[in-house]
Amino acid sequence: MAAIDRLRVFVNVPQVYSHSAKPGMQVDLTLPEMPGRRFAATLVRTAGAIDPATRTLTVEVDVSNTARLLLPGAYAEVHFKIKPSAATLIVPATSLVFRGEGLRVPVVENGNKISLKAVTAGSDFGNTIEIVTGLSPDAAVVANPPDSLVEGQTVRVVPARQENQVED
Numbered sequence: 001m002a003a004i005d006r007l008r009v010f011v012n013v014p015q016v017y018s019h020s021a022k023p024g025m026q027v028d029l030t031l032p033e034m035p036g037r038r039f040a041a042t043l044v045r046t047a048g049a050i051d052p053a054t055r056t057l058t059v060e061v062d063v064s065n066t067a068r069l070l071l072p073g074a075y076a077e078v079h080f081k082i083k084p085s086a087a088t089l090i091v092p093a094t095s096l097v098f099r100g101e102g103l104r105v106p107v108v109e110n111g112n113k114i115s116l117k118a119v120t121a122g123s124d125f126g127n128t129i130e131i132v133t134g135l136s137p138d139a140a141v142v143a144n145p146p147d148s149l150v151e152g153q154t155v156r157v158v159p160a161r162q163e164n165q166v167e168d
Contacts, residue, residue: 004065004068004070004071004072005064005065005066005068006062006063006064006065007062007063007065007070007072008060008061008062009029009041009060009061009062009063009076009078010058010059010060010061011058011059011060011061011078012051012054012056012057012058012059013056013057013058013059013080014055014056015050015055015056015057016122016123017080017082018046018050018056018057020080020082020083021043021046021057021059021080021082022043022046023043023044023045023046024042024043025042025043025080025081026040026041026042026043026081027040027041027042027043027061027078027079027080027081028040028041028078028079028081029041029061029063029070029076029077029078029079030076030077030079031070031074031075031076031077032075032077034069038079039063039064039069039070040063040064041061041062041063041064041078042061042062042063043059043060043061043080044060044061044062045059045060046058046059046060047059061078087137088122088130088131088132089130089131089135089137089139090125090128090129090130090131091105091128091129091131091135091141092127092128092129092141092143092144093124093126093127093128093129094143094144095129095141095142095143095144095145096121096129097116097145097147097149099116101118102118103118103119103120103121104116104117104118104119105117105119105131105134105135105139105141105142106141106142106145106149107135107139107140107141107142108140108142108155108157109140111157112154112155112156112157113152113153113154113155114142114149114150114151114152114153114154114155115151115152116149116150116151117134117135117139118134119131119132119133119134119135120132120133120134140157142155143160
């Protein structure tokens, strides 16, 4: 027999968000079998250390289950309401250039000169990448740079083609 009026949910939070996961923080749980339904929960404690194998912080979330809708052992998604510590930018994954000195994103400056900006990547969304540091919001990012692109190279800027344009 188990008491299931309050359930403990253990979640592995990625290291990049670990400092934002604090006891007392409000979170939501969702379950695939109950679309559109959210269950309020509270982060009650953290492991206080990053797991070196997964680079995650294990946290414990308590959720009230007085209606007994949640079953122990069920798969759930936990949604944290974490505010970013700084503004981040999203760029196409094809814009990244991997060099010996580290990750770079080429931008056009002064009208037609390439500058390879050292950046720090955040979350990888597949076709796009979050850039945490190294780019300004008004940077003219090169969408699909060739490997041969070098610092200071002169380029000709071609406006982005609109998806709804029809080719003649």
